[in-house]
Amino acid sequence: MKEYYAERVGTMAGGELGDLMRLVGRDDIISFAGGIPSPDVFPLAELKEITLGLFENEPRQVFQYSSTEGRNELKDFIVEFLSRRGVNTSREELIITSGSQQALDLVAKVLVDPGDPVLVEKPGYVGGIGALKSYQARILGIDMEEDGISIDCLEETLKKTVGKERPVKYIYLVPDYSNPSGARLSVEKRRKILDLAGKYNFYILEDTPYSELSYYEERLDYIKKYDEENRVIMLGSFSKFFVPGLRVAWVCAPRPFIELLSRAKQDADLASSTIGQLIITRAGEKGLVETQARKVREFYRPRLEAMGRALEKYFPAETSWFTPRGGFFFWVKLPAGVNSKELLAKTIDEDKVAFVPGTAFFADPKDGYSYVRLSFSDIEPAMIEEGIKRLGEAIARYSG
Numbered sequence: 001m002k003e004y005y006a007e008r009v010g011t012m013a014g015g016e017l018g019d020l021m022r023l024v025g026r027d028d029i030i031s032f033a034g035g036i037p038s039p040d041v042f043p044l045a046e047l048k049e050i051t052l053g054l055f056e057n058e059p060r061q062v063f064q065y066s067s068t069e070g071r072n073e074l075k076d077f078i079v080e081f082l083s084r085r086g087v088n089t090s091r092e093e094l095i096i097t098s099g100s101q102q103a104l105d106l107v108a109k110v111l112v113d114p115g116d117p118v119l120v121e122k123p124g125y126v127g128g129i130g131a132l133k134s135y136q137a138r139i140l141g142i143d144m145e146e147d148g149i150s151i152d153c154l155e156e157t158l159k160k161t162v163g164k165e166r167p168v169k170y171i172y173l174v175p176d177y178s179n180p181s182g183a184r185l186s187v188e189k190r191r192k193i194l195d196l197a198g199k200y201n202f203y204i205l206e207d208t209p210y211s212e213l214s215y216y217e218e219r220l221d222y223i224k225k226y227d228e229e230n231r232v233i234m235l236g237s238f239s240k241f242f243v244p245g246l247r248v249a250w251v252c253a254p255r256p257f258i259e260l261l262s263r264a265k266q267d268a269d270l271a272s273s274t275i276g277q278l279i280i281t282r283a284g285e286k287g288l289v290e291t292q293a294r295k296v297r298e299f300y301r302p303r304l305e306a307m308g309r310a311l312e313k314y315f316p317a318e319t320s321w322f323t324p325r326g327g328f329f330f331w332v333k334l335p336a337g338v339n340s341k342e343l344l345a346k347t348i349d350e351d352k353v354a355f356v357p358g359t360a361f362f363a364d365p366k367d368g369y370s371y372v373r374l375s376f377s378d379i380e381p382a383m384i385e386e387g388i389k390r391l392g393e394a395i396a397r398y399s400g
């Protein structure tokens with residue numbers, strides 16, 4: 001058949017990550033690629049009890065549609081959850097989404113016309129970049145530093161847009177333990193970005209999936225807490241610190257924006273899964289969500305430390321990396337001349353070890369050739385050591 005695909009197909013992100021996710025289940029490969037939470041920490045027994053209770057006590061609800069904006073009981077739980085974290089909001093300022101990945105898509109759908117500039121962390125989350133690409137945004141990368149995006153780079157970029165036909169629509173930030181850099185945005189920078197958003201009139205999209213996964217330090221205030229001008233669209237997700245398979249996340253934003261997201265969501269999927277929302281609601285009522293938020297910190301910290309030790313021990317001196325204090329990822333710079341995509345093709349076959357090449361995390365993939373993202377979340381410490389050993393040896397071989 002003659003092909004009549006839409007133009008946006010040409011700008012959609014590549015299937016690179018999907019290919020790597022398929023390696024997750026392969027026993028013969030140690031994969032640092034996934035970036036997924038570990039089922040070893042899921043509260044399986046409690047979830048089973050809650051789920052059976054739902055079938056027993058409220059089967060008519062379980063199998064019914066939800067409203068587009070999500071179930072009120074769940075929204076009430078999220079209101080409390082956020083208020084314990086310093087953000088005061090209400091049901092009306094929340095919408096439930098099918099993962100925060102859907103929220104990234106809906107926000108872009110509501111805000112971006114083809115060619116609109118949107119600022120993203122450089123390197124930044126592959127799924128956020130993907131959503132923007134599919135709406136044909138003009139993606140402007142803002143350099144990352146150890147304490148979050150470079151304010152100098154941000155100001156330079158904003159100055160260049162002044163007087164242009166198309167103003168910057170928003171900045172997409174993952175302030176806590178970002179994916180892939182692992183960096184946490186400092187308090188000073190959080191405030192500065194809010195000031196700049198006021199001065200240049202753009203939204204801040206604050207994505208917080210790793211905020212509970214802080215292994216050594218207190219959580220910093222969300223940017224949303226200081227949002228006096230209603231510019232912050234905050235995304236939260238149960239995926240990384242609770243369970244991802246229910247696909248339940250939320251957006252907290254001013255009411256008029258929620259109404260637009262609701263219209264966009266109606267066109268996308270009518271409503272998120274009812275059973276997922278009910279399970280999280282009942283888990284929230286029992287205190288299980290907060291218990292889990294504490295438990296995961298203890299669970300993942302030894303894995304982070306195992307990877308840090310293994311990198312020190314086995315990676316060649318010409319590599320360098322950032323040691324995160326939370327989240328799931330190490331971001332590693334390879335020796336000059338080693339191309340991460342070529343390296344991956346070899347390590348999968350010869351060394352039975354996988355990772356995500358840095359190319360996935362830049363609007364222009366060639367900016368990422370000399371980086372790799374290594375996730376420690378779903379691998380036991382002993383296997384982390386073995387995998388990093390293999391990878392270190394492979395890097396030494398290929399750079400030699």
Ligand SMILES: Cc1ncc(COP(=O)(O)O)c(C=O)c1O
Pocket residue numbers: 035098099100101102125127174179207209237238239244248249
């Ligand atoms: C920064 C970031 N945002 C959003 C997501 C999507 O998460 P979910 O759709 O499961 O909520 C991820 C998943 O890897 C992520 O790393």
